[in-house]
Amino acid sequence: xxxxxxxxxxxxxxxxxxxxxxxxxxxxxxxxxxxxxxxxxxxxxxxxxxxxxxxxxxxxxxxxxxxxxxxxxxxxxxxxxxxxxxxxxxxxxxxxxxxxxxxxxxxxxxxxxxxxxxxxxxxxxxxxxxxxxxxxxxxxxxxxxxxxxxxxxxxxxxxxxxxxxxxxxxxxxxxxxxxxxxxxxxxxxxxxxxxxxxxxxxxxxxxxxxxxxxxxxx
Ligand code: 5RP
Numbered sequence: 307x308x309x310x311x312x313x314x315x316x317x318x319x320x321x322x323x324x325x326x327x328x329x330x331x332x333x334x335x336x337x338x339x340x341x342x343x344x345x346x347x348x349x350x351x352x353x354x355x356x357x358x359x360x361x362x363x364x365x366x367x368x369x370x371x372x373x374x375x376x377x378x379x380x381x382x383x384x385x386x387x388x389x390x391x392x393x394x395x396x397x398x399x400x401x402x403x404x405x406x407x408x409x410x411x412x413x414x415x416x417x418x419x420x421x422x423x424x425x426x427x428x429x430x431x432x433x434x435x436x437x438x439x440x441x442x443x444x445x446x447x448x449x450x451x452x453x454x455x456x457x458x459x460x461x462x463x464x465x466x467x468x469x470x471x472x473x474x475x476x477x478x479x480x481x482x483x484x485x486x487x488x489x490x491x492x493x494x495x496x497x498x499x500x501x502x503x504x505x506x507x508x509x510x511x512x513x514x515x516x517x518x519x520x521x522x523x524x
Contacts, residue, residue, distance in 0.1 A: 310336070312424035312515025313388070317341035319513045319520035320386050323420050326351045329379045331412040332366065333387025334359040334405035337422050341386050342366055356382060358412050359405040360469050376415060385416035389423050389509070390435040390502075396421065396509040396523065397485045401438030401502030404468050410500050413507055421509035425516045428523075432485055436461065436476035438502035443473050445497020452495045453477050456488070472499055 307315075317340035324330060324345070332338060332355045342362065345352070346369035354372030356379050357363040363373050387409055391399040398421065400406050413419050437458070441449045450460040458477035466474050482488050485505035492501040512523040 307515075307517050309424040309426060313337040313422070314340040314344075315515035315520050316422040316424065316513045318344045319522070320420050320422050321345065321348055321350065323384050323386070323418070323511070324350055324352060325383060327353055328383050329353045329356060329374055331356050331382045331385030331416045332358065332362050333385065333409050333412070334362050335388040335403045337388035337424070338362060338386065339365060341422060342369060342371070346371060356412055358387065358408040359403070361403075376412065382412070382416040383418065385413050385419045387413065387419070387421060389421050389427055391429050391432050392421060392423065392427055392509065392512050393429060393432050393485070394523070396512050397432065398504040398509060399432050399435050399437055399502055400504055401440070401474070402435070404438070404440075404463070404466050404474050406438055406502040407440050407468065407470055407500040410504065410507070413504065418511070419507070419509045421512045423512065423514055425514040425521070428512070428514060432482040432503070433480035436478045437480055437482070439475045439477060439492060440468055440470070440472050440499040441475055442497045442499060446473050446475065449495050449497045450475055453492070456491060470499065
């Protein structure tokens, strides 16, 4: 089974966490795209969704799924999203698709965060995947210097502008043994909008697509 098939398998398994007549949170990325397609195909009667990106909004609208503003939806029961890496405690690196800020907001506003991924995303120690950091454009070089002082090697994701009009630095060469401390440290840097470490608010459930079928953690 290839990684895309595993993503689809995890996405379909996540449908079991959706209750009818609720507004759900929906993340961003290729795994979530499978989830949106499966949700539409299954014809589950949800009220609609709060979206973490323009891309997911567009996909859901094409399927006829109503998209709500978080300000009018209030707290959500469940948030479904992918990840670039997860450790065994379901602390995540996210933001490969540059949607990390809205993803963090919708995850924070949700009672349960169900993360869906193929099994290659589960790692012992976070950091092999470069850590995305969304920055205010005028602060990019300053933030890069501060990230270097923290031991990373930031690389500007040139040409990418987030849905919020900001830029992304991808921080290489990190071995993140204390994700909460690093999340806090990066959040303290002036000009940082969001760091793609989801350690203070990890996933509650991780569904991995595997050759042997969907595997759920914890
Ligand atoms: C987007 C994300 C995605 O969840 C992450 O990049 C995983 O993407 P994919 O499902 O395509 O592997 O954080 O900002």
